[in-house]
Amino acid sequence: MAERLKNQASAYLRQHAGNPVDWWPFGDEAFEEARRRDVPVFISIGYAACHWCHVMAHESFEDPGIARILNRDFVSIKVDREERPDVDSAYMAATQALTGQGGWPMSVFTLPDGRTYYAGTYFPPRQLQGTPSFSQVLEAVSGAWQDRRSEVERSAEQIAAHLASNQAANRNLLGNLTAAVPPADAGAGSAEALDAAVEALAAAEDSEYGGFGGAQKFPPSPLLRFLLAHASSGSLTAGTAAALAERTLMAMALGGIYDHVGGGFARYTVDRRWQVPHFEKMLYDNAQLLRIYAHYSRQAATADLKSLALRVTSGTARWMAAELGVAGGAFASSLDADTLVDGHRVEGATYVFTRAQLEAVLGAGSAALNLLELDADDGASHRLPGSTLRLRAVPDEAQARIWDDARTALAEVRSLRPQPERDGKVVAGWNGLAIAGLADAALALADAGLAEDWMLLAAEAAAGYLLDVHWDGRTLRRVSSDGQAQGIEGLLEDYAGAAEGLFALYAATGNTRWHNAAQDLAAAAVERFLGPEGLSDTAQEPEQIRQAQGGYTAANPLDDAVPSGTALLAGVLLSSSSYGGPGRHRELAEGLTAHVRRAGPAIPQAVGWSMAVQRFILDGPKELVVTGTDPDAVGRLLAAGRGAGGPGLVIAHGKADGVGLLQGRETQAPALAYVCRGMVCRRPVDSVPELEAELAAGR
Incomplete structure (x- = not known):
């Protein structure tokens, strides 16, 4: 059983290699086995840094009794959502359609052809507050397959039809990409749409705490890229965009979502005040925010705001290099939310401090304590053994020096604590974003007189790794582990993300190796992902995913925590044409972002990166x-x-x-x-x- 997972690139899959569950990786062989045995498929989707994924693994997948049911009645597949976002996206849509919500761990039951007929997220080992136990779910789902097969088939058909309608809507939003946009019409209505999007965002802002919406709060990274781009334009709403970006960026920089001791950002906070994070740290978040704070530092209205932005930039870059750097120069995917303490996984145990602990390190009368906003109950309200560290206000120069000394002392103490585990797999697209972030951060710091030359060297090392390990001149692989590319071909977001990073690195260094490789990747992306049916997120979508989506190939132009492949490709093609690449690349960039004229005013938070590209198109680009x-x-x-x-x-x-x-x-x-x-x-x-x-x- 363990043989199938123990050599996988994904640390998440390898973590399950010792389970009594007879796991398969996602692929044709698993579904063929289900057909041969005439049993349904159970697909469990999660990722290495996910707290509740670990909980369900310990409670259920390590339980011999549950394993017996799974092995007897199902073919069980384990999926790392970060390695296979194509699989995750299809089954997340199905889960949301069935339950009205989604999340990880995701638990999906399908026919042997891949179509979903039942789904949920976390199931407890015992019935809890109306939620059935996992074993009860397994018995019910298996019983339906055995005794009511026709109902199961009808349910799967209805869910697939629903997902097909979603994919059709995405394609309708993108429109006909094969029709050239006349240059005179390319920007028609775009400027007005971007202004309307800014006004919609101003109406949706959490004016008290920054950001958009309530708890939970995620960094709106692709959207912040647009707001900063729009802020530097001559638009009538440029000032509004600048203010929106500043309030969100400062709220995050001061709040608990930022690690004021070790640097880097957590994935999200569970509250609307940016105070209490879910402690996992992801490369894709930090790569984007690194670049965004570097760009913001050039636009900051005051010296203290600029100084804080540059400190966050430097701290995030240093955290990435220290905690996510792998042999060969690339960057790993994430750090776990949990820390293993006395044999138990404790979320946030590495990071929080009680007031007594802070006073023991810094001294009871330390001026640094006055800079912090601490929980009066030492974290009891959110069941953590102490407070996350947050700054009360933007520090001035003297206060920043005080905090830097305190941070150094706290970091030394924290280094003696148990540390979270790392998911060491290298994802091509995320590393492209990291390369762009490091390149732009190095320049922002150097232009401010704070040169950190190592950042540019780190960006070049990561770029060299991508070209040497992931790219063979024809095909880009999505993931690698221990310096070896494994698994599927890169998705659209990988080709475009890698090219984005290489173009940024060329702009920083003038080294044409990076420019020429970026142009090659851009050309390959057009060839592999834009066909007679339009754009596709995958070059070779698995048949099971196509079946799950009612016969459609996925093409999603909407951003998530990372920019959509569509938006990334549009930006890359615009850069390509600006440097002298094919003129058609500009036409495609215009076509790929034309949907923001409709989507920008209506759903601006979902099309931030595309709006940024459209802003650059309107500006020339310069x-x-x-x-x-x-x-x-x-x-x-x-x-x-x-x-x-x-x-x-x-x-x-x-x-x-x-x-x-x-x-x-x-x-x-x-x-x-x-x-x-x-x-x-x-x-x-x-x-x-x-x-x-x-x-x-x-x-």
């Missing part, structure tokens, strides 16, 4: 070429351009090898800067004030 023989002079112009150009600025510098935007613009002058749109450039300038004026003129 392109900056800097060439010259004096590295210092070139560097000054590049820094000025980054400061004045906004987050959508496309930057080309270095050798022209393969970069169309640089062709014919080499010079023997110390430094020249060209501001361009659509590769059509204005006269070159050679001073910082002239360049800043050129960039401001287009707003």
Whole structure:
């Protein structure tokens, strides 16, 4: 039994290799076994950092009695949602359709062809407050298969039809991508839609605590990218967008969702005040927020806000490198929510401090204690053994120094505690986002006089890992483990996410290796994911998933915690065309984001990244070429351009090898800067004030 899972790339699957349950990985063999035995399929979906996944594993999947039922009456499949988001997405839609809610662990029962007929999330080992026990569920679901097969078939058919209608709606939202958008019409209605989206967000904001909605609160990372992009535009709602972004970013930077001792962000908070996190830390969150705080630091209204943003940027990058870095230069997926203490999993045990513990480390009269907002009941209200650490207000320079000394002392104490486990699998798309974050963070810190050169080196190491391990020049693999690519081909979000990171790294370094590889990935993504039926999230969707979705291939343009593959691809294709790639790439970028004219005002939180790309399209996008023989002079112009150009600025510098935007613009002058749109450039300038004026003129 253990043989099937013990060598999987996913740490989550390997954690279950010793269960008495006869687990299979997701694949044709498992479903063929179900057909051969004439039994239904049980699909359990979770991920390594998930607290309740561990709970259900201990309560049920380690129980020999439950294992006997599963092994007798089902073929059981274990899925890591991070490794297989295509599987997770299809069955999450089914679970939500059946129960009205979703989450992990997800428990799905299907026919041998993959269609769902029953689903839920966590089931307890014993009946609890009206919730049936897991064994009761298993007996009922198996009994329905054996005794009421026709009802089961009808239920599966109805659920598949419902999911088919969802996929049809997604395709309708995307529209016909094969029809070229006339340049004169490409932006028609887009500016108004983006303004309306900002107004809708202002109405939905939690004006008291920042962010949008109530508990639970997740970082709205793709949306923040749009708000910062819009804030640097000349739109009438630019000021509103800037204020919305600032309030959310500062609330998170001060709150318990940010780890004020070790750096990095938790996945979400269970309350609306950003105080009490669910303690798992994900690469995809931190990679995006690293980049966002770096961009915000250039727009911050005061020196103290800028300083805090830069400290969060640096702290997040250092946490990523220290806690998620793997051999070869890439980044692992996550840290667990739980810590193993005396043989028991305790959520948040590594991170929280009681007041007595803080006073023991810092001293009872420490000025650092006055900077903190602590729970009066030492965490009793949320059943944690102490408080998460939160800052009362944005610190000034003197307070920041006090806290930095305190943070160092607390980090030393915390390092002696048991630490959470890590899911070491490397995900291509998330590493692309991490590369972009590190590249932009390195530049923001350097331009602020806080150079941390290691960040750019770390970005280059991760990029080299992706190209050496995941990409063979034709196919990108989604995951690797211990330096070996394993499992499925990358999804659309992987190709586009990797290219996004490589374009950002090229803009930071001028090294054409990264530019050329990004162009190759962009071309491969168009070839593999855009076909006669339109866009697809997968290059080769499993037949079982297609059956589950009523015969449709998935193409979801809406963001989740990570930007959608559609939105990422649109941004990559816009960058590709701006650097001199195929002109069709710009047309496709316009087509891939045309849906924001409808979706932006109606559901802005679901299309943040696409709205950011549409904002960049409306702005030109702005392109900056800097060439010259004096590295210092070139560097000054590049820094000025980054400061004045906004987050959508496309930057080309270095050798022209393969970069169309640089062709014919080499010079023997110390430094020249060209501001361009659509590769059509204005006269070159050679001073910082002239360049800043050129960039401001287009707003």
